[in-house]
Amino acid sequence: MSTLAVWSGIATIVVTATAGDILQAGAMKNIGDLGQLRQSSGTLAVVRRVASNSRFMLGLLFMALAFFSLLVTLSWENVSVVGPASASLTFIGNAFAARIFLKERVDHRRWLAALFVAGGVVLLAR
Amino acid sequence: MTARKYLVLLAVVIFGSCGDVCLGRGMRDFGAVTASNWHLLLGAIADPWIIAGICFLIGFFCTYITALSWADLTYVLPATAISYVFMALLARIFLHENVTLVHWVGIGLITAGVGFVATGPSLTVPDDAALNRRPNREDV
Numbered sequence: 001m002s003t004l005a006v007w008s009g010i011a012t013i014v015v016t017a018t019a020g021d022i023l024q025a026g027a028m029k030n031i032g033d034l035g036q037l038r039q040s041s042g043t044l045a046v047v048r049r050v051a052s053n054s055r056f057m058l059g060l061l062f063m064a065l066a067f068f069s070l071l072v073t074l075s076w077e078n079v080s081v082v083g084p085a086s087a088s089l090t091f092i093g094n095a096f097a098a099r100i101f102l103k104e105r106v107d108h109r110r111w112l113a114a115l116f117v118a119g120g121v122v123l124l125a126r
Numbered sequence: 127m128t129a130r131k132y133l134v135l136l137a138v139v140i141f142g143s144c145g146d147v148c149l150g151r152g153m154r155d156f157g158a159v160t161a162s163n164w165h166l167l168l169g170a171i172a173d174p175w176i177i178a179g180i181c182f183l184i185g186f187f188c189t190y191i192t193a194l195s196w197a198d199l200t201y202v203l204p205a206t207a208i209s210y211v212f213m214a215l216l217a218r219i220f221l222h223e224n225v226t227l228v229h230w231v232g233i234g235l236i237t238a239g240v241g242f243v244a245t246g247p248s249l250t251v252p253d254d255a256a257l258n259r260r261p262n263r264e265d266v
Contacts, residue, residue: 001158001160021199021203022199024191024194025194025202028191028195029194031195033196034191034192034195034196035192037195050191067183068167070149071149071153071159071170072167074149074153075153075157075158075159076158076159078223079146079147079149079150079217079221080150080213080214080217080223083146083150083213084210084232087207087210090203091203091204091207094199094200094203095200098198098200099200102198102199104198104200105250107246109242109243109245109246110200110201110204110243110246112239112242113204113239113240113242113243114200114203114204114239116236116239116242117207117210117235117236117239119235120207120210120231120235120237120239121207121210121236122232123228123229123231123232123235124210124229124232124236
């Protein structure tokens, strides 16, 4: 498979995974601590609360798209290339998107962590 | 951060890395999937390695959303990035992929990144919550 096709596959994974992560993180922030919710209302209530959240379900759809993109791209290239390359770009994308859409305070420590992890993942892909 | 929360993050790492390695191993049996033979993916879902990978990834997903319910996305993702180190080691052991010196430098960078974020706060306090708390602190 051509390099362009492999990187198109990786780009698709990155975009869909980032959208899924942001939607799910936003949904889970609205729902609250699942551990506390399970203790107070039970496991069934947790499942019902999560499954009835539309933002969460939309995030799940994007995660499913990311999963099938991953499967297809894994059939074109080794897991040690596809996994790290898509993950490193998703890290950077998520840091930007979380700051914009989730209003998370991405301080110097988190930017450094994202960059170090992304750099490390790129080296793992070599 | 409590011990229970660190255990949840550890479970995210283990489930995620095992899941990816199982999927990688499973897809090797099917060759390249293209638009003309996309139906191979349907067969892939019945492959034992893919089934194992999906089971691990379900475990990953449950622990991941649990972590997101009490921590920021920009905390959870770097804090669980050590899974890529596990993934490289598992790929070397079980898939016989090559782990070079450059890979080990990458592993060092990831470990440093995890160290940076793991020692910081796990959740952003909203500005309005911070403002509400301030008078209380001054009262004390």
